[in-house]
Amino acid sequence: MVDVDQYRVKEEPYYRTVSDEVTLYEAAYAARMPVMLKGPTGCGKTRFVEYIAWKLQKPLITIACHEDMTASDLVGRFLLDATGTRWQDGPLTIAARIGAICYLDEVVEARQDTTVVIHPLTDHRRNLPLEKKGELVTAHPDFQLVISYNPGYQSLMKDLKQSTKQRFGALDFDYPAAEVEAEIVAHETGINMTVAEKLVAIAHRARNLKGHGLDEGISTRLLVYAGNLIAKNIDPKSACHMTLVRPLTDDPDMRDTLDAAVNTYF
Amino acid sequence: MVDVDQYRVKEEPYYRTVSDEVTLYEAAYAARMPVMLKGPTGCGKTRFVEYIAWKLQKPLITIACHEDMTASDLVGRFLLDATGTRWQDGPLTIAARIGAICYLDEVVEARQDTTVVIHPLTDHRRNLPLEKKGELVTAHPDFQLVISYNPGYQSLMKDLKQSTKQRFGALDFDYPAAEVEAEIVAHETGINMTVAEKLVAIAHRARNLKGHGLDEGISTRLLVYAGNLIAKNIDPKSACHMTLVRPLTDDPDMRDTLDAAVNTYF
Amino acid sequence: MVDVDQYRVKEEPYYRTVSDEVTLYEAAYAARMPVMLKGPTGCGKTRFVEYIAWKLQKPLITIACHEDMTASDLVGRFLLDATGTRWQDGPLTIAARIGAICYLDEVVEARQDTTVVIHPLTDHRRNLPLEKKGELVTAHPDFQLVISYNPGYQSLMKDLKQSTKQRFGALDFDYPAAEVEAEIVAHETGINMTVAEKLVAIAHRARNLKGHGLDEGISTRLLVYAGNLIAKNIDPKSACHMTLVRPLTDDPDMRDTLDAAVNTYF
Amino acid sequence: MVDVDQYRVKEEPYYRTVSDEVTLYEAAYAARMPVMLKGPTGCGKTRFVEYIAWKLQKPLITIACHEDMTASDLVGRFLLDATGTRWQDGPLTIAARIGAICYLDEVVEARQDTTVVIHPLTDHRRNLPLEKKGELVTAHPDFQLVISYNPGYQSLMKDLKQSTKQRFGALDFDYPAAEVEAEIVAHETGINMTVAEKLVAIAHRARNLKGHGLDEGISTRLLVYAGNLIAKNIDPKSACHMTLVRPLTDDPDMRDTLDAAVNTYF
């Protein structure tokens, strides 16, 4: 009934291995251990999960978590039908049934207590009670749960409970090494390595400002944006201003500092 | 099924280019980079988007964001029908399907976590999961997302998350230069340039008071209102009082200051 | 389908012009400029709008704003029908379609973000997106929006956003001049001018106490109430106590002060 | 369709006139002026309204206000029917249609903004817009609105807005004079005047403690309860303890003080 094919990653995503993360993930998957990916915005966590799903040839169901997400949004609900009510599986239930890798993106955004519904899927029980339907779904042997988590957002109000955290093995992610990052930017945008390296150098200056006026450093994604504009013949300074400076901050001093970094290289 | 024509901008909107904003936007659109427009109330951001949509000959879907906007308001929902439930696409889903420019106006008003639903549309995935329907919509190649943002409103409670900000290139907007603004006011109201220049001069005085008793300066829109009344033979002082003074503030001192500015020119 | 006649003001409302407010309003209406009426409780803002609607011979739709008012209450919603769902226009949509003057009474009571839905009706677009229905309503050429606003209630929590304020021309209202107010009271209750002038004199004393123990002065409406009781042969002191003193305050000292004012004239 | 008879007060309620409250109310009703009854718990406000409804021979609809009361609870809503939706008038709408006296009991409990819906019924318009139904109900000529209000509860959070207060004439209520109250207690319970006077004397002592350890004095209703138990041959001390002491306070010192008052008379 469910179209499993729509959840398959059809082409190999471009992913540059940084360390032993692929080996560790594969061992964790072999034990069907739930995995938590930690790291800053735009450093490639989502891309990594797509790469893994492609490598393991498993369907992937991604769920963007948000504060209004209810347990029903994950698990499913009854819908009205011409002949009464009809049960509709939620994405987590579909993933459990078809044996997908289920990726809960930015899980700290979800209400802490909503995350309780994933507990029985993350211990030896590996089942999901559909309480409203009175059914106990046993997870497909291929099913595995992955969550992502940005420690920088962590606050008293929004943190995972220990009883949730202790159900996951964890992998740390960070921006790639300078050379690797430049290769990624060049590959994704078509600009040459010299320009890509300049963009990465600007990013490194900005990342040092994290916690000193910037909430977050310049992500690889923004470097790709800058490269995209330069590849469309936009003047590099304008391209950097539009993609690396203005989106990050409205503070005039911080903008001057970032502009100075841009001017150093272009 | 969807009437795409209703979303087309039929006539060229009156728009005066200020700087390189059109060139930058066109390069960003060519890369389908999401764009964020920053600037104060009534300086022409909405008009700019309409002009771009007309120039690129793409349909435009505008969504006024507000705090009660749910993900379903953007994405769609099931409606009851004579034969059961029927899915109704929300405006974001329609835009993704028909390849429109989708403009989220005053996006800071939306709940931060509701904005999470736009994430997969703003990275390499370019898709939108309709979780309640179990469908994964792949965006039309022409689809692009634009958001507007008034930095003056920014507060601890209402700011975009970095993981959202870093998905957009950004353009800054401000009130037009004095001469340009006078031309706009004259063009839109039919008053002569002398009167229009006086109105702009009053606005400049008020804009200097921003942060010194006024939350926001006099917008171009209010100048057009004043011109409209003057064109209907209302005494300029009364017209200015009704459109440039009373709407902005109830503080007697600020009103005196603004009235003095009006009296200087009329 | 909609019964436009029920929204017409059939008889000329009793309205005493105070200043140039009718002329200014007519010029604003001619430009279809949205108008904001500012002033204290019970000074005649609602009566003024009814008078204008009668004078311009336009239908009038009044909406009492309150904190629980949702965008759907203004715009419309789907209702269940024997054959499925049926769309029901809300009062704002009806007004936009039939070309009514739409009066949002006490607009500061509405949730700030609900007021966002009126934005596209108050600029050059003059349209109203019915997002749930997927329809873009273009306003009838006669449609105009009026809002009322009591600056005395203004607080940090409840104020209009600048991006809303700057969409309106504004008119100030206050209690009428003593002579005019006495005429109004006499006309509405049938008491003679001598008694009416005494009531107005009491009101003037109370209005001076605003901010010095009273949140709001005695309104014209309460003077009419006092006159009504006196016309029914109630002793003036008892009538004033019931209508001018007890409703305003429970503070014993303020009550004594107000009673003293009553005793001075009766 | 509506069974008006169920809202009639069939028998004359036992009511002892205290001052000119009946005369004032009748004059207010003759002018259809909305009336506000102010006074402490259990002093006879509800009984007074029933007496007035009986005296004027008008139907009476009483609505107990509470914080969760929505505008729909007052005005009405659509219900599902075999053939679709059916509108059901709320109690306020029924009262407006049949010309009842509509009594909103403990109106400060209602959300301030819910009370906005009564505004058009309390000025010269005398109508009630059923916005969800698209109908404008004109009130029956006999319709009148009464509200009750306990000033002792008044707080920053829960007070009526001036724009609501200034729509009502007001009557003050208090516990009856000692002799009258004893007569009421004797009449309602069948105990003799000597015992009734003792109960009233105890109440007077307790009422002096209001604000000095007691939130509210002993009401006439509790005196009737005490009399009821004594009439069933319960020892007066036990009866007073059960009805005049324990319900009021759990504070041991206050209980001792009240017991001492009981022991003085029994």
Added chain:
Amino acid sequence: MVDVDQYRVKEEPYYRTVSDEVTLYEAAYAARMPVMLKGPTGCGKTRFVEYIAWKLQKPLITIACHEDMTASDLVGRFLLDATGTRWQDGPLTIAARIGAICYLDEVVEARQDTTVVIHPLTDHRRNLPLEKKGELVTAHPDFQLVISYNPGYQSLMKDLKQSTKQRFGALDFDYPAAEVEAEIVAHETGINMTVAEKLVAIAHRARNLKGHGLDEGISTRLLVYAGNLIAKNIDPKSACHMTLVRPLTDDPDMRDTLDAAVNTYF
């Protein structure tokens, strides 16, 4: 239609009279006076009401109050049916119709404003308006309302309003005298009086700690639990630890103190 029999107490509940509470209650019931039972957790309030219902041979409807309880949960609601909507009486309405004793358990847990719906059932009116149905239910002559109330929970946020309190006569409850309590424990568990007396002695020690490290003393119910385990041949110390120590507190010092009390007797 309603199965009254299911609400009858079929067998005489085991209840040991402590003082004059049965006599007072019967007199209150004869006057249909609403009654409030005050006392700590597990001291027998619920059991007392069941005993009274059995003694008076009236049906008993018990409602466990909680913060989410809405007026509809008490009064009733419309349910969808094959032929449209069908009204379903809530437990309070059923009680009013069939003449049951209606027991609102832990009434302070209910939202203060929800309790407003019981007001017309607790004064001379003795009726219950089903506002959503447009019906005014007159209570059956046998109907009476009882509420329970734990003064220890009383807080600024959760207390009954005086206008509610003053509608009830009140009875105080406490743990039974030592001898009586030992008899109860022995009777309910089958252990001998010697052991039962030891358990009661331990409870007395713990009750002295209330307010000095314990929120609440050991209830009679927990003593019965301890007796149950001892009757199943569990070592008395283990039984006491499981039922009298661990459930009450996690504080190591308090646990030591309680264990010491256990060791004194076993």
Added chain:
Amino acid sequence: MVDVDQYRVKEEPYYRTVSDEVTLYEAAYAARMPVMLKGPTGCGKTRFVEYIAWKLQKPLITIACHEDMTASDLVGRFLLDATGTRWQDGPLTIAARIGAICYLDEVVEARQDTTVVIHPLTDHRRNLPLEKKGELVTAHPDFQLVISYNPGYQSLMKDLKQSTKQRFGALDFDYPAAEVEAEIVAHETGINMTVAEKLVAIAHRARNLKGHGLDEGISTRLLVYAGNLIAKNIDPKSACHMTLVRPLTDDPDMRDTLDAAVNTYF
């Protein structure tokens, strides 16, 4: 109608008895005493309940509690059907009907007032009122309630009420003794005892840090995760870092301390 078999524990769960907990539980079950299991995250409470259900050969229904859980989620609700509404028992009602052990996992997460619905099932009444359905369910003789509770989470906001606590006998759980825990880890992962003992030794070091920088120590579950990775030929240091260090904390100092503990043994 209900498929009881799906609730049976088919195979004996691997459970190592620690103390007299099985004996005490069996005695409590024989008296149908409700039981509360207290202890830290991942120490085996859920496993214990499964073992007991298997040993007693009773069906087991587990409910993961969370803050959004309503009484209806436990008790049941009406669902729409082709022929109207149909009642669907919730998991608590099913458990009461079929005589299951009903396990409320992490009960402190539930709203305190929702827990009120379990009260009549946990005293001599042993019944469950389905108020919305007007049915009083008498529990099956085999029914018993178990709850779990992590005292470490206890806070002013989230604690069980005494009136709930005093309805349960309580058992304390903690991590197993070192030797037992190593056996468990070896048994569950297939690694040898030497490595398992090293993992347990690391856990002991981490558990001493609880309250000194760690919210919770390393659970047995995480040790099993580490063993799983080692059994898949992952280097022990990497395995420990992924499962024992990163999931617990993002604090650099705490991570160094934990890494040092890992390096001591591997």
